Amino acid sequence: MSDTLSPDDVLRMRVHALGLAENGWTGAEQEHRGIGGERTGAVVRRMLALQGQDWRSARWALGIRAPGTTVEDVEASFTERRIVRSWPMRGTVHIVASEDIRWMQLATNHRVLAGAPKRRAFLGITDALLDRLVDTSMLALGAAGSSGLDREELGRAWTDAGLEWQSNWRYHLIWWICQNGLAAFGPIGPAGEPLLVAAEHWIPAHRDVTGDAALRELATRYAAARGPIREKDLAWWTGLTVAEARVGISAAVDSGSLVQVRSRDANGEDVPGAAGKLWVDPALLGTPSRDAPLPEWLLLAAFDEHLLGYSDRAPQLDSAHFSRIVPGRNGMFLPTVVHRGRVVGTWKRQRTKAGGLGIDPFPEAQIDTDALAEANRTWAAFHGVAAGDVALIE
Incomplete structure (x- = not known):
């Protein structure tokens, strides 16, 4: 496709794809967004993942994309097991649809787990102690069931099991069991934040997407919810290499879910070479994403x-x-x-x-x-x- 996008085109398409335009997502997407927890859960699915390390901010990131909803609707999405809070990629907490968390981790874990042994050596956690901490954690989470545990309760479970541990270990251990798909943050606890639960008991079903198909899925859904993107955008967002991002984008182009376009600079000149290459969901190349007014x-x-x-x-x-x-x-x-x-x-x-x-x-x-x-x-x-x-x- 020979389409060429100006900086204003890119901005408009991004705002629309992000669900921030005045008319929001339209057509079938809007009709199936439902109400309450169903609606905020659909926003997460549409976005693939939203940054979630700041819990209160993450709730508003959902709310602004689902006008008319409330904090209670976001919390209902968690309680109803539609979405979870975990580490899908990049070693960073995100909010993700429950069915998407595991395949995303399997596609990206090789980039984040490799550095874990060095971190544990710095913390003083041996492999044998790691195994005991993980086993104790999963036993405690299994006993808690759908009630879940907060961080303090998990620490008490380690103490009750006779394990001597340090406070700066807890983040790493929680990250480790979540990043490996053993646990996730799901139901909302008394303090108003998601509690840790065993993934096998909490998440109703996982999608099975692997290999190049997973890279294609990442590229397709990331671009659909972000607008025009470059290879380095996808690589940065997922934590994958540029070569892996390129494989995903190429597969998405072959399937017709992405098309390549060129970009112009603020002076209207074509941006030369690789810097001028953009990939975009073809649905975004028409109206209203290109012509609709931006929110004031x-x-x-x-x-x-x-x-x-x-x-x-x-x-x-x-x-x-x-x-x-x-x-x-x-x-x-x-x-x-x-x-x-x-x-x-x-x-x-x-x-x-x-x-x-x-x-x-x-x-x-x-x-x-x-x-x-x-x-x-x-x-x-x-x-x-x-x-x-x-x-x-x-």
């Missing part, structure tokens, strides 16, 4: 896929402002204020009695606090709290 104002969650879904974020964010999104470049992405698809500032809930929203705009950004008040009310309705006022941070 959005309040996106910390770690939202709007930025975290790509290695090349230029269409959404001026690189000069990256340090404002990730202060100190410590990997902690702040919640973002988005105007017509572009990030123009950050926001946070005010820690005052009156509450409300504080906006920290980029230099020279023009912020419409009246328009953001509506977005703030939507956020508040989702969480079931008072909205408060919107004000610029002095």
Whole structure:
């Protein structure tokens, strides 16, 4: 296909594919999204995976893509076993549809498990002790059943079994049993966060996708929910090598689920060579994703896929402002204020009695606090709290 995309085309398609456009996902996708937990579960399935290490932010990343839902609907998706929180790839926590977690791990584990022995050597965990910790964990999770365990309860199970352990071991052990498909975070506990459960008892069914078919599935579904992408975007997002990403994209092109297009720069000139190659779901090349208006104002969650879904974020964010999104470049992405698809500032809930929203705009950004008040009310309705006022941070 000889289509050529401008930076504005790429931005519009990305916003639409991400489920953030004003008309949302349309057609059959919209009709089958259901209500409550079914609806938020369908958002996760559509997105393939959403960044989930910040639990409260991850809930809003779901809510903004399913207008009219609430925190309770997100929690219902977990309780109903539609979605889980775990490590599907890249050594990073994501929210994933229950049936997708295992095949994704099997496709990407070779990239993340290889470094585990070195980490355990640093922590002082021998292979024999690892086996005992894993066995004890799975026995405790099996006994807990669908009730699950929180981190403190898991630690007590180790102590009760006579194991001497250190507090800095717990994250690694939880990651290890989750990354190997033995456990996942599922039902919501009393503290309002997902509890650890044994995967074989909690997850109703796994899809069987392996080899090149798994790479094709990753490429197809990733691009369908992210818009135009480059090979390095898929490689970064999955944690796979560029060569593996290339295999997946090639298989997706052969199946007709992706097509290759070219990109133009801001001056309208074709971007030469490999840098100008993009792959896109052919359904996104028409309307409304290419012609529909971008949403005027959005309040996106910390770690939202709007930025975290790509290695090349230029269409959404001026690189000069990256340090404002990730202060100190410590990997902690702040919640973002988005105007017509572009990030123009950050926001946070005010820690005052009156509450409300504080906006920290980029230099020279023009912020419409009246328009953001509506977005703030939507956020508040989702969480079931008072909205408060919107004000610029002095």
